[in-house]
Amino acid sequence: MAEEVPRRWRDPELLVKALPTVILQTTCFLAPLVMTFLLTFQRSRNFQLQWTWDLWTWTDIFSKPHYWTILLHTVFMAVACVAICLVIAFPVAYGLATRFKAWENEIKVLITFAFITDATLKIYGWALFLDKNGMANYLLGSLGLSPEIVAFLFTDWATLLGMVYSLLAFAIFTLYLSISNIDRSLILAAYDAGAGKLRAHWEVTLPLCKPGIWAGSVLIFLLSVGAFLEPKVLGGGKSPMSAELIRQTFETRVNWPLGAALTLMLMVVSVFIVLLFSRLIGLKRAGLAS
Amino acid sequence: MTAKLEGRVIDFILWGSLAAVLIFFYVPIFTLIAFSFQEGRFLTLPFEGISLRWYGELFRNSNALTALWNSTVIAVVTTLIATAIGTMAAIVAVRYRFKGREAFQLLAGVPLAFPQLLLGIVLLLWFSVLGRIFDFSTGITTAIIGHIVYITPFAMVIVAVQVFNFDATVEDAARDCGASTYEVYRYVTIPLLWPGIFSAAIFAFLLSWGNFYLTYSLAGSTRTLPTFIFSGIAIGSSPLYPAIATVVFIPGILLVILANRLRRS
Amino acid sequence: MTAILDISDVRKTYGSYAALKGVSLSVNQGEFIALVGPSGCGKTTLLKQIAGFEDPDSGHIAIAGADMAGVPAAKRPTSMVFQKLALFPHMTIAENIGFPLKLRQKSPTEIKKRVGEMIELMQLKTEYLTRYPRQLSGGEQQRVALARSMVSEPKLLLLDEPLSALDVKLKKVLQAELKRLHRSVGVTFVHVTHDLEEAMMLADRICVMRDGAILQLGTPGDIYYRPAGSFVAGFIGETNLVPITVTKRGEVGIDYRSADVSDADGRIAARLVAGNVGEGAAQLMLRPELLRVLPPGETADGVIEAEVVEMFGKGGTVQYRARSASGLALVVEIPGTSSLPMRIGDKVRLGFAKKDIYVFRAEA
Numbered sequence A: 001m002a003e004e005v006p007r008r009w010r011d012p013e014l015l016v017k018a019l020p021t022v023i024l025q026t027t028c029f030l031a032p033l034v035m036t037f038l039l040t041f042q043r044s045r046n047f048q049l050q051w052t053w054d055l056w057t058w059t060d061i062f063s064k065p066h067y068w069t070i071l072l073h074t075v076f077m078a079v080a081c082v083a084i085c086l087v088i089a090f091p092v093a094y095g096l097a098t099r100f101k102a103w104e105n106e107i108k109v110l111i112t113f114a115f116i117t118d119a120t121l122k123i124y125g126w127a128l129f130l131d132k133n134g135m136a137n138y139l140l141g142s143l144g145l146s147p148e149i150v151a152f153l154f155t156d157w158a159t160l161l162g163m164v165y166s167l168l169a170f171a172i173f174t175l176y177l178s179i180s181n182i183d184r185s186l187i188l189a190a191y192d193a194g195a196g197k198l199r200a201h202w203e204v205t206l207p208l209c210k211p212g213i214w215a216g217s218v219l220i221f222l223l224s225v226g227a228f229l230e231p232k233v234l235g236g237g238k239s240p241m242s243a244e245l246i247r248q249t250f251e252t253r254v255n256w257p258l259g260a261a262l263t264l265m266l267m268v269v270s271v272f273i274v275l276l277f278s279r280l281i282g283l284k285r286a287g288l289a290s
Numbered sequence B: 001m002t003a004k005l006e007g008r009v010i011d012f013i014l015w016g017s018l019a020a021v022l023i024f025f026y027v028p029i030f031t032l033i034a035f036s037f038q039e040g041r042f043l044t045l046p047f048e049g050i051s052l053r054w055y056g057e058l059f060r061n062s063n064a065l066t067a068l069w070n071s072t073v074i075a076v077v078t079t080l081i082a083t084a085i086g087t088m089a090a091i092v093a094v095r096y097r098f099k100g101r102e103a104f105q106l107l108a109g110v111p112l113a114f115p116q117l118l119l120g121i122v123l124l125l126w127f128s129v130l131g132r133i134f135d136f137s138t139g140i141t142t143a144i145i146g147h148i149v150y151i152t153p154f155a156m157v158i159v160a161v162q163v164f165n166f167d168a169t170v171e172d173a174a175r176d177c178g179a180s181t182y183e184v185y186r187y188v189t190i191p192l193l194w195p196g197i198f199s200a201a202i203f204a205f206l207l208s209w210g211n212f213y214l215t216y217s218l219a220g221s222t223r224t225l226p227t228f229i230f231s232g233i234a235i236g237s238s239p240l241y242p243a244i245a246t247v248v249f250i251p252g253i254l255l256v257i258l259a260n261r262l263r264r265s
Numbered sequence C: 001m002t003a004i005l006d007i008s009d010v011r012k013t014y015g016s017y018a019a020l021k022g023v024s025l026s027v028n029q030g031e032f033i034a035l036v037g038p039s040g041c042g043k044t045t046l047l048k049q050i051a052g053f054e055d056p057d058s059g060h061i062a063i064a065g066a067d068m069a070g071v072p073a074a075k076r077p078t079s080m081v082f083q084k085l086a087l088f089p090h091m092t093i094a095e096n097i098g099f100p101l102k103l104r105q106k107s108p109t110e111i112k113k114r115v116g117e118m119i120e121l122m123q124l125k126t127e128y129l130t131r132y133p134r135q136l137s138g139g140e141q142q143r144v145a146l147a148r149s150m151v152s153e154p155k156l157l158l159l160d161e162p163l164s165a166l167d168v169k170l171k172k173v174l175q176a177e178l179k180r181l182h183r184s185v186g187v188t189f190v191h192v193t194h195d196l197e198e199a200m201m202l203a204d205r206i207c208v209m210r211d212g213a214i215l216q217l218g219t220p221g222d223i224y225y226r227p228a229g230s231f232v233a234g235f236i237g238e239t240n241l242v243p244i245t246v247t248k249r250g251e252v253g254i255d256y257r258s259a260d261v262s263d264a265d266g267r268i269a270a271r272l273v274a275g276n277v278g279e280g281a282a283q284l285m286l287r288p289e290l291l292r293v294l295p296p297g298e299t300a301d302g303v304i305e306a307e308v309v310e311m312f313g314k315g316g317t318v319q320y321r322a323r324s325a326s327g328l329a330l331v332v333e334i335p336g337t338s339s340l341p342m343r344i345g346d347k348v349r350l351g352f353a354k355k356d357i358y359v360f361r362a363e364a
Helices: A012-039 A056-063 A065-098 A101-116 A119-130 A135-142 A156-180 A184-192 A197-208 A210-224 A229-234 A242-251 A256-289 B002-036 B053-060 B062-095 B101-113 B116-134 B140-164 B169-176 B181-209 B213-218 B225-235 B240-264 C043-051 C093-103 C108-121 C126-130 C138-150 C168-185 C196-202 C220-225 C230-235
Strands: A043-045 A048-050 C003-014 C017-028 C032-036 C058-063 C078-081 C156-160 C188-193 C205-210 C213-218 C240-249 C253-257 C261-263 C267-269 C280-286 C302-313 C317-324 C329-335 C347-352 C358-361
Touching (some): A012 A256, A012 B062, A012 B101, A012 B116, A012 B140, A056 A256, A065 A101, A065 A210, A065 A242, A065 A256, A065 B002, A101 A156, A101 B002, A119 B002, A119 B240, A156 A210, A156 A229, A156 B002, A197 A210, A210 A256, A210 B101, A242 B116, A256 B116, B002 B240, B062 B140, B062 B181, B062 B225, B101 B140, B116 B213, B140 B213, B169 B181, B213 B225, B225 B240, C003 C043, C003 C188, C017 C043, C017 C058, C017 C188, C017 C213, C032 C043, C043 C058, C043 C156, C043 C188, C078 C138, C093 C108, C093 C126, C093 C138, C108 C126, C138 C168, C168 C188, C168 C196, C188 C196, C196 C205, C196 C220, C205 C220, C205 C230, C213 C220, C213 C230, C230 C280
Parallel strands (some): C032 C188, C032 C205, C078 C156, C156 C188
Antiparallel strands (some): A043 A048, C003 C058, C240 C253, C240 C280, C253 C267, C261 C302, C280 C358, C302 C317, C302 C347, C317 C329
16 A cells, blocks of 8 residues: 655665666667657668658658558557457456356466467467368368358458457456456445346446446557557458558668658557547546536 | 346356357467377368377477577566566555656556557667667567566566555564564565565566567567567468467466466465 | 653654644653544654654654664664554464564574463463464454564553454453553553543553644543543543633632532632633533432532433443533433432432532633
8 A cells, every 4th residue: 555655766765666667668668769759850761761850751651641541440440459359358357257256267367378378379370270271161161161261361350350369358357357346235236226137237337347448448449559460460461550561661661760650650649549539538428427 | 037037148148258258269279289289291171190290390490499498588587677677666656655656657557558569669769779879789688678668567567466455564563573674575575575576477477488579579680489480470381380389388378377376375 | 760761842744734743751661651642643653753663853752761863663672563463464473473583683492482482471372373363363463463562572562552453342351461461571561542441441641642742641540530621521431511710719729600500619629720720711520420419408519400301321320411500511420229310301409529620721
């Protein structure tokens, strides 16, 4: 629990413990971000960085709709990913917080392991599973069904599947935490007031775990706009998303200023969307209250 | 009667969705494990036979062994540093009250919500520019730094849960018993936070061990298991790669189970 | 008698909140002193300054003649029993009790011997030594906490409301235990509590605090019968405060007038008058058990006429609430075996002896 008495930064107990984090995150997180921003004012000629200090890169970005189409596609995929994750995660998180007590630990271990395992491996596993000659088609075939999944790999749907797969655990855990923090007596009170279980659920549980839903959504959204492996391996790189575009800009075109600008553009737009949504939700809440 | 029926329906939905989600989570994992036992050269069904052939190949493949070694080194160093910094940050963020507390919490936690690929790129730019000035190139050290930046916030959050449930009066009690600042940490604070620190270390190890994005951007020509496998996907692969994947799973499942045991005891 | 603890003009401020506003207190060797007051009065803050967890903004604290400024808690000859006990959950009972000795680099055999002695002193079972705190009951944990505090033979034992979380029955047992312990070891106890009744039972002297200052320091008898003001008077038990006007202050006592009291001579002897009473408005205090219901024809030094409005049985005694002609509410407590049963609505005459009353200045 937090102390009552405030400490001063001079206090060695505080300084020694806080300083490593402050140094680490300023030199290896904030400073690189600032430098990325500064790089966008330079130019790249013949694969060489030139310190020109102009707005060339930004004018280039704002004049080509290509970048914005990809960004829009990325945001669209991210929003879809958030929505699907929430819908799938809710019953699991709810069960975990209320009904699965006996198996809670085992279930958590299973989910945690799947979550913590490296993304490359899992995406690779999906690629093998969904492959033309892979597991899915083999299983479908042996069930006597036509191999429809062939068409599934290397589409946006496969990308989306991969993204949901990679980020679902975040939704489960944030929702689980907020549902287990709900005072059970409130739900019992709703039953008591004559509400059926589904109704109690809808009118009590759901509104009360809004913070969890919101936290999970923001996290998943921010992480999914950066998805790279999924569109590349499962989507087959056919309809690239921003991360892939940025990667190419750096790797193939060796254009650092443009890559930096695209990175910032992606970050700024996603943070803007998050803020916009939180403002909308805030307004709605204020509207309800008045 | 209707209430009972409703309860059944809810149970069915809840358990059903749990089962579906678990199957969903384990589809690619079991696919990889299955393919690793494939006798033939190709990653297609039906299997030509079942064997451990590719595990043998794996241990004769010097690139794979180097990748295994690199993964281990990066993960061990990252774990030690990230857990130490994260533990200290957790105590500061949860326990201490000081000017700029919110700013500290934000700074310490924000890399959690930052896409790894972008973090990797931003750091790559940073190291490239610094590398030009100070004459170094990316490699195992820069990869470790990247891992630490990304993993320390995770470690902090995990330890913070433990700090949150920690009653600080036992530290006062220890001091009152005659313990110096160092002795308070040694005999009281660290033993009591140990379950949290240990889980944090396990997670740090696993996040680093399996990390692809940051290693891919920051390790230069150094290969770890995940980047080695990624290159394999691109080449058009053999069951060697599923075999490596299965090897990568082993410490993961063991450590997750261990962490869970410890938290419960 | 020598002062083991000397506190002079200690001040402590948290931000803009003054927790201690210049507290001075001297505690004698071997004394059992209780710091009492409502929450937020500064009693725990004072204890923290004595223990060395915090340093006062100004003022001095000396223990056994040595100034404690800049001496950390670990180096002070004090030991604290915490409200939440603060036993180390990861150590066994033996390790908990032996911890202060371990830090003092004592040999394992010596630690074992001393821990054994403490276990015996605290009347704990020896098989508890290898158990963990959570396996013990609340009362047993309390004894372990006491044992841990006593093992290093502190000069001052500081108790921060250690009994407040216990149920009433267990509390009584441990209060007796504390008293016995204090007698048998001869260590000075400073006991913080918000329960004045507990302080009355245990302490040699009681220090009543309010708003960061000491209101009164005295024996339990002083606090009960000769409180420094209506706050202290009202802090324990019930009391009757009768408004009076002091008309003259003389050498032997004061002359007064009161709307409620019909009095033989309107005088009070001096020794029962608080020092600061001057002429003008004052209050006359009477504990409920010092009022007597007068049988017809009998009289007393002072008489108040009233009407019974409510009655409560309290087992051994009966408590009556009455109202005087001028509207003053009064509480009387008489033995249940009294031969004068009263009913609601009865007119009664309440008498008191001059020697039992006490006068202090009316507070604004």
